[in-house]
Amino acid sequence: MKILIIGGGNMGLTYAQSFLNSHITTKENMMILEKSPEKAAQLAKKDIGTVYGEAKDCIKTADLVIFAVKPQDCEKLFADLKPYIDLQQVFLSIMAGVKISTITEVMGAKKVIRAMPNLPAQIGMGMTAFHSTDDVTRIELVMVQNLLATTGKTLYVENESSIDAVTAISGSGPAYVWYFMQSMTQAARDMGFTESEAELLVNQTFRGTINLHTKSNLSCDEWISRVASKGGTTEAALASFEKNELKEDIINGAKAALDRAIELGKK
Numbered sequence: 001m002k003i004l005i006i007g008g009g010n011m012g013l014t015y016a017q018s019f020l021n022s023h024i025t026t027k028e029n030m031m032i033l034e035k036s037p038e039k040a041a042q043l044a045k046k047d048i049g050t051v052y053g054e055a056k057d058c059i060k061t062a063d064l065v066i067f068a069v070k071p072q073d074c075e076k077l078f079a080d081l082k083p084y085i086d087l088q089q090v091f092l093s094i095m096a097g098v099k100i101s102t103i104t105e106v107m108g109a110k111k112v113i114r115a116m117p118n119l120p121a122q123i124g125m126g127m128t129a130f131h132s133t134d135d136v137t138r139i140e141l142v143m144v145q146n147l148l149a150t151t152g153k154t155l156y157v158e159n160e161s162s163i164d165a166v167t168a169i170s171g172s173g174p175a176y177v178w179y180f181m182q183s184m185t186q187a188a189r190d191m192g193f194t195e196s197e198a199e200l201l202v203n204q205t206f207r208g209t210i211n212l213h214t215k216s217n218l219s220c221d222e223w224i225s226r227v228a229s230k231g232g233t234t235e236a237a238l239a240s241f242e243k244n245e246l247k248e249d250i251i252n253g254a255k256a257a258l259d260r261a262i263e264l265g266k267k
């Protein structure tokens with residue numbers, strides 16, 4: 001199967017390297033289309049496949065085409081590709097906010113998969129949700145799921161609208177986690193620790209907690225009640241969070257991200 005990745009930026013490169021590292025494909029079967037000559041030259045040096053600068057030189061031989069350009073670049077891209085596409089080709093788009101109907105209507109493609117990855121995909125710890133048109137066969141869908149799984153976990157969603165909710169949870173989620181880490185680091189600095197000491201305390205607390213959580217069958221609630229003994233320090237912090245409605249704030253923040261994803265999707 002020949003794979004063409006369009007856009008050799010952060011995500012395009014992440015996919016190319018993940019596919020090769022997991023041996024799911026070979027560099028002989030990988031093509032990358034990158035419009036920036038500087039980036040194309042850098043990509044060519046990485047020896048991860050054949051690098052092209054023009055769609056017409058590579059699109060026809062591709063079985064799977066991955067759109068990894070910024071959403072604002074898709075209009076021009078679709079216009080360039082339209083004369084060359086074949087209805088048997090599978091198109092996988094990771095462009096935020098670009099609906100499947102846009103791809104089918106503007107390009108005339110039938111087999112379209114829309115996926116929403118997140119940043120940890122860069123280290124194989126990503127979370128990617130995806131949805132497809134009915135024309136994508138079961139075998140093609142499994143094949144694409146296997147490719148996406150080289151960057152982390154995957155989840156098939158029955159409705160495309162769920163992609164907006166995924167954007168609000170796992171897509172934007174890493175920034176919520178960093179926000180919490182940043183707040184705790186600030187608290188540690190306020191208590192007299194140096195920047196590097198504060199970062200060590202916070203980073204290791206997050207790493208350890210996530211690993212512990214992953215290795216156990218306990219829920220967040222169960223873990224919290226184990227840690228927060230009556231009249232203790234953790235309980236004091238949690239009581240302050242509750243009083244200040246921190247949980248509601250986080251939920252409202254995620255809902256604001258969902259509203260924005262829906263709004264951007266309409267443009």
Ligand SMILES: NC(=O)c1ccc[n+]([C@@H]2O[C@H](COP(=O)([O-])OP(=O)(O)OC[C@H]3O[C@@H](n4cnc5c(N)ncnc54)[C@H](OP(=O)(O)O)[C@@H]3O)[C@@H](O)[C@H]2O)c1
Nearest residue numbers: 007009010011034035036068069070071073095096118119
């Ligand atoms: N980063 C994430 O964690 C994440 C998560 C979810 C979804 N996404 C989606 O992933 C997509 C790619 O993001 P990114 O961060 O990888 O972007 P990026 O680093 O800007 O990479 C996009 C690359 O595509 C090139 N390009 C633009 N139009 C092209 C065309 N017609 N043909 C060939 N190459 C073209 C750009 O070149 P120029 O620089 O010269 O324009 C750039 O090198 C976006 O749509 C984003 O919504 C990203």
